[in-house]
Amino acid sequence: MNHQTLKKMLEKVKDGQTSVQDALAALKDLYFEDMGFAHVDHHRSIRKGFPEVIYGGGKTVEQIACIMERMASQGDVVLVTRLDPDKGLALSGRFPQSSYDEQARMLVLEETPLPDKGRGKIVVACAGTSDIPVAKEAYLTAKTMGNSVDLICDVGVAGLHRLLAYRQALESATVIVAVAGMEGALPSVVAGLFAKPVIAVPTSIGYGTSFNGLTALLAMLNSCASNVAVVNIDNGFGGGYVASMINRG
Numbered sequence: 001m002n003h004q005t006l007k008k009m010l011e012k013v014k015d016g017q018t019s020v021q022d023a024l025a026a027l028k029d030l031y032f033e034d035m036g037f038a039h040v041d042h043h044r045s046i047r048k049g050f051p052e053v054i055y056g057g058g059k060t061v062e063q064i065a066c067i068m069e070r071m072a073s074q075g076d077v078v079l080v081t082r083l084d085p086d087k088g089l090a091l092s093g094r095f096p097q098s099s100y101d102e103q104a105r106m107l108v109l110e111e112t113p114l115p116d117k118g119r120g121k122i123v124v125a126c127a128g129t130s131d132i133p134v135a136k137e138a139y140l141t142a143k144t145m146g147n148s149v150d151l152i153c154d155v156g157v158a159g160l161h162r163l164l165a166y167r168q169a170l171e172s173a174t175v176i177v178a179v180a181g182m183e184g185a186l187p188s189v190v191a192g193l194f195a196k197p198v199i200a201v202p203t204s205i206g207y208g209t210s211f212n213g214l215t216a217l218l219a220m221l222n223s224c225a226s227n228v229a230v231v232n233i234d235n236g237f238g239g240g241y242v243a244s245m246i247n248r249g
Contacts, residue, residue, distance in 0.1 A: 038067055042074045049248070050145050051075050053237070056083040056105075061090045068095065068109060078109040079144050081137065081237050104136035104236070114146035118247040120174030122149045124240070125166070125190065127156030127180035130205045135179040137236030138201060138243070142177070145244040157185045170194050175246045177239045181205030184216025191225030197246055200230045201239040 033040040045051040051074075054067055064080060064087065071078045078098075083091070088100040088107055098109040122142045126135035132153055139151045150173075155163040163170075163186075170176060171194060178187035179201040187200035200223070202216035209215060213233035220230045231238035 033070055035066060035070065037063055040067055040070050042071070045075055050241075050244075051077060051079075054078070054080040056080050056087060056107075061087050061094075064091060065094050072109060072111065076110065076112040077114055077144060079141070080107040080109075081105065081141075083107055101136060101140060103133045104140050105133070106137060106140050108140065108144050110144070114144070116148055117146040118148060118174065118244070120148075120247060121172060122147050122175050122177065122240075122243045122247055123152060123170055123173040124149060124177040124179065124243075125152040125155055125163070125170070125186070126178075127154075127182065127186040128205065129154050131179045131181055131203050134201060134203045134234050134236040135177075138177045138179065138199075138240035139236075141237050141240030142244045142247075145241070147244050147247050155186075156180060156182075157189055160189070163189065167193075170196075175199065175243045177201060177236075177243050179203060179236065179239070180220075181213060181216050182207075182210060184219035187220050187228050187230075188223040188225045191223065191228045196227065197243075198225070198228045199239045199243050199246075200228050201236055202230070202233050204234055 033042060041052040051071060054064060056064055068078050083105050085102050091107055092098055092100045095109055098107055100107045124135050124139045126132055135151060139149050143149045150169055152166050155166065173196055175197045176190055177199045178190045180186035181203035184202050187198050191198040200220040202213045202220055204213035217233050
């Protein structure tokens with residue numbers, strides 16, 4: 001349920017096209033729906049502007065499918081994160097109109113894609129090819145939330161000329177999501193060059209002393225650039241979500 005759907009329903013009640021009883025039946029689960037194994041937050045779209053997102057890790061295919069069905073009955077967009085290929089392919093078979101991205105481990109079900117709600121463009125830039133799965137999670141999240149998004153890959157600090165080749169795209173962005181593992185330097189460089197909010201996303205990519213992303217996380221938290229904010233390790237979803245909220249103004 002979103003603002004537009006609720007408004008249409010109330011207008012139909014006002015015009016006599018829908019009875020009060022039918023409207024009450026449709027609204028009975030507006031706050032949340034108790035499914036026994038899950039409490040589906042149908043109110044979130046009205047409260048926050050985007051529906052609840054399903055975290056796929058630890059859930060069975062049947063649980064995810066049941067939640068998706070209930071969410072699809074109340075809104076136009078369903079987003080599922082952290083889906084391994086076996087679950088993603090199984091759910092794609094059950095929801096043929098959905099799309100599954102194996103790199104991002106995300107499934108998107110869109111009855112009607114959200115219109116572009118952004119003030120400008122979001123740019124997601126990742127330091128290395130190995131960071132692409134997390135970058136694509138950020139990219140698809142922001143795109144599904146109704147934003148114009150560009151993805152720039154493999155522009156890390158080992159070759160700054162690669163990053164500078166995209167100066168125009170980065171300069172024109174409203175907000176930048178910088179994804180990096182190893183020593184996590186990319187967000188500081190980007191934030192030092194461009195007067196934009198930079199959402200830093202550390203990844204668990206790197207050798208032994210990267211400590212599964214902890215080195216990148218601490219580097220980003222200690223950035224000397226003042227326009228950097230940091231999300232958790234491998235949290236491309238969080239980076240894309242925050243970027244979308246900023247882009248809406």
